[in-house]
Amino acid sequence: MTAALTISGVRKTYGKLEALKGVEFQIQRGEFFGLLGPNGAGKSTLINIIAGLVQMSAGSVTVMGHDTVRDFRAARRSLGVVPQELVFDPFFNVTDMLRIQAGYYGCGEEVWPWIDEMLQRLDLWDKRKVSMRALSGGMKRRVLIAQALVHQPPVVILDEPTAGVDVELRRTLWRFMRDLHRKGTTVVLTTHYLEEAQEMCERIAIIDKGEIKALETTAQLLARHPFRFLRLKLAEGASLPAELQPLVAGQVNGSLELKLETAKTSFGSVFAALRRDGVAIEDVQTRDPDLEDIFVELTGRKAEAAA
Amino acid sequence: MTPNQRGFFTLLKKEIKRFWAVLGQTVTAPVITALLYLLVFAQAMKGRAPVYPGVEYTEFLVPGLIMMTVIQNAFANTSSSLIQSKVMGNLVFLQMAPLGPWEWFGAYVLAAIVRTVLVAAAMLIVVLPFVRLPVHEPLALVAVFLLSSGSLAVLGLIAGIVAQKFDHIAAFTNFLITPMSFLSGVFYSVHALPPFWFAASHFNPFFYLIDGFRFGFFGVADVPIWQSLLWASGFFGLMTAICLWMLMTGYKMKR
Ligand SMILES: Nc1ncnc2c1ncn2[C@@H]1O[C@H](COP(=O)(O)OP(=O)(O)OP(=O)(O)O)[C@@H](O)[C@H]1O
Numbered sequence: 001m002t003a004a005l006t007i008s009g010v011r012k013t014y015g016k017l018e019a020l021k022g023v024e025f026q027i028q029r030g031e032f033f034g035l036l037g038p039n040g041a042g043k044s045t046l047i048n049i050i051a052g053l054v055q056m057s058a059g060s061v062t063v064m065g066h067d068t069v070r071d072f073r074a075a076r077r078s079l080g081v082v083p084q085e086l087v088f089d090p091f092f093n094v095t096d097m098l099r100i101q102a103g104y105y106g107c108g109e110e111v112w113p114w115i116d117e118m119l120q121r122l123d124l125w126d127k128r129k130v131s132m133r134a135l136s137g138g139m140k141r142r143v144l145i146a147q148a149l150v151h152q153p154p155v156v157i158l159d160e161p162t163a164g165v166d167v168e169l170r171r172t173l174w175r176f177m178r179d180l181h182r183k184g185t186t187v188v189l190t191t192h193y194l195e196e197a198q199e200m201c202e203r204i205a206i207i208d209k210g211e212i213k214a215l216e217t218t219a220q221l222l223a224r225h226p227f228r229f230l231r232l233k234l235a236e237g238a239s240l241p242a243e244l245q246p247l248v249a250g251q252v253n254g255s256l257e258l259k260l261e262t263a264k265t266s267f268g269s270v271f272a273a274l275r276r277d278g279v280a281i282e283d284v285q286t287r288d289p290d291l292e293d294i295f296v297e298l299t300g301r302k303a304e305a306a307a
Numbered sequence: 308m309t310p311n312q313r314g315f316f317t318l319l320k321k322e323i324k325r326f327w328a329v330l331g332q333t334v335t336a337p338v339i340t341a342l343l344y345l346l347v348f349a350q351a352m353k354g355r356a357p358v359y360p361g362v363e364y365t366e367f368l369v370p371g372l373i374m375m376t377v378i379q380n381a382f383a384n385t386s387s388s389l390i391q392s393k394v395m396g397n398l399v400f401l402q403m404a405p406l407g408p409w410e411w412f413g414a415y416v417l418a419a420i421v422r423t424v425l426v427a428a429a430m431l432i433v434v435l436p437f438v439r440l441p442v443h444e445p446l447a448l449v450a451v452f453l454l455s456s457g458s459l460a461v462l463g464l465i466a467g468i469v470a471q472k473f474d475h476i477a478a479f480t481n482f483l484i485t486p487m488s489f490l491s492g493v494f495y496s497v498h499a500l501p502p503f504w505f506a507a508s509h510f511n512p513f514f515y516l517i518d519g520f521r522f523g524f525f526g527v528a529d530v531p532i533w534q535s536l537l538w539a540s541g542f543f544g545l546m547t548a549i550c551l552w553m554l555m556t557g558y559k560m561k562r
């Protein structure tokens with residue numbers, strides 16, 4: 001069986017800037033896949049190439065086995081893309097917009113029930129006759145999602161669908177994406193909320209400066225770095241033994257966070273050093289690395305610009 | 308209906324709806340403008356000798372004015388639709404859809420032709436009670452009309468593809484379409500011009516569109532009809548070739 005998406009040697013240059021430097025990977029059918037990376041990493045560029053909005057400088061892409069250039073009609077019929085920008089056509093109301101979009105894909109009245117179902121599931125039913133220009137940002141975002149799905153494509157790519165979205169809507173979208181995935185749709189998600197990716201995605205690619213830095217299952221990615229975190233709240237006036245100083249990775253609410261590599265430093269040795277110097281401790285916590293830590297490790301940057 | 312055909316008809320319908328929603332701007336306004344020209348010029352030129360034997364000035368003027376309005380509106384329809392979608396960003400909906408260059412081309416151009424048919428029909432309905440208009444050569448009339456409306460719709464599509472903002476379209480309109488449509492013998496026979504302008508007119512494709520259209524009504528015109536049809540077809544062919552090449556290569560549309 002062909003993969004849902006095959007990306008082979010994809011390069012994109014904008015003048016001197018190399019936005020993508022030979023990206024290569026596959027996404028299998030039925031996967032829930034995360035594409036992560038800091039701002040400007042090249043995520044949207046890659047998505048726009050898959051969607052046929054941007055011409056690649058080299059390489060090739062297939063969607064469900066169809067080449068996006070040579071066989072663009074079949075490739076595009078298999079694909080739904082939710083763009084990152086909140087774009088809309090002010091001339092039409094929500095239902096008309098969705099029916100027009102379905103028509104572009106060769107779908108007629110037979111998909112109208114599906115459109116109505118999406119309107120209900122995405123909480124847009126009351127707005128279905130409202131002009132696109134009269135919708136709030138979050139509503140426009142949901143129409144964009146419905147628009148990408150009108151033709152019921154087997155592969156769906158969502159470019160930051162939860163950016164600037166309130167907590168409740170985010171939950172609605174998560175539920176919606178999970179349902180889609182459960183029904184067999186291949187879902188590709190980009191997001192800057194790493195807990196979202198950790199929660200939803202089975203496999204993750206981390207891209208930075210146009211290159212894939214990691215491509216593994218979420219579990220492998222989390223297990224990849226054999227370290228744990230130890231949070232110590234020291235008593236007033238107490239200070240850390242000198243040999244433990246290099247382990248300090250940060251401070252959280254007045255606690256020190258030590259990063260311990262499992263092979264080198266055990267919890268026991270840390271406590272032994274503390275006991276030896278008679279350092280008084282008020283509180284102790286341990287924490288496993290999360291995606292955020294892996295992300296910082298791989299890209300040297302924080303993921304959530306706003307957080 | 309195949310999926311491709313349905314895609315095409317959807318885009319065509321959407322493009323028609325787009326100008327239909329604002330008929331006041333897209334049909335009524337240009338018709339009123341043209342009628343004002345007619346009123347003013349007919350008054351100013353009253354009592355002049357017939358332009359061709361048996362063709363009074365006012366009669367002579369009407370086909371030219373209709374064609375000028377058709378030219379301007381065909382161009383405006385495709386160019387403004389495309390640039391609006393570009394600036395709003397919603398062109399991506401169309402660009403992501405499985406529509407090929409021919410469907411884009413056909414839908415945009417046909418919608419513009421529909422608009423110009425409405426504009427021309429509205430003008431005829433309004434002036435017919437006052438101006439006697441024979442139709443000597445209906446086939447030539449229809450052929451010249453379709454080629455003219457089509458050519459300008461395609462040129463508008465080209466402008467929409469090349470332009471990145473509204474100003475670029477305005478530049479096309481102000482520096483190309485308007486001057487060329489005024490300097491094309493709408494208001495006069497080119498035989499009345501000084502030699503330089505007489506010669507220059509013969510390099511303006513709009514001149515042949517207008518002259519050929521007039522021939523359709525009166526059976527006489529400044530140049531033979533085959534020459535007008537040749538120019539109109541050549542112009543349409545050239546515009547179409549350029550436009551399809553742009554659509555096929557993704558020129559200026561795919562970053
Ligand atoms: N049309 C363009 N012209 C020139 N450079 C561009 C263009 N589009 C993107 N770039 C550049 O390509 C690089 C990748 O951009 P891209 O939009 O793919 O990043 P991203 O990973 O989606 O970032 P974000 O998380 O901010 O959305 C950036 O350096 C960007 O400036």
Ligand SMILES: [Mg+2]
Binds near residue numbers: 043044045084159
């Ligand atoms: Mg992006």
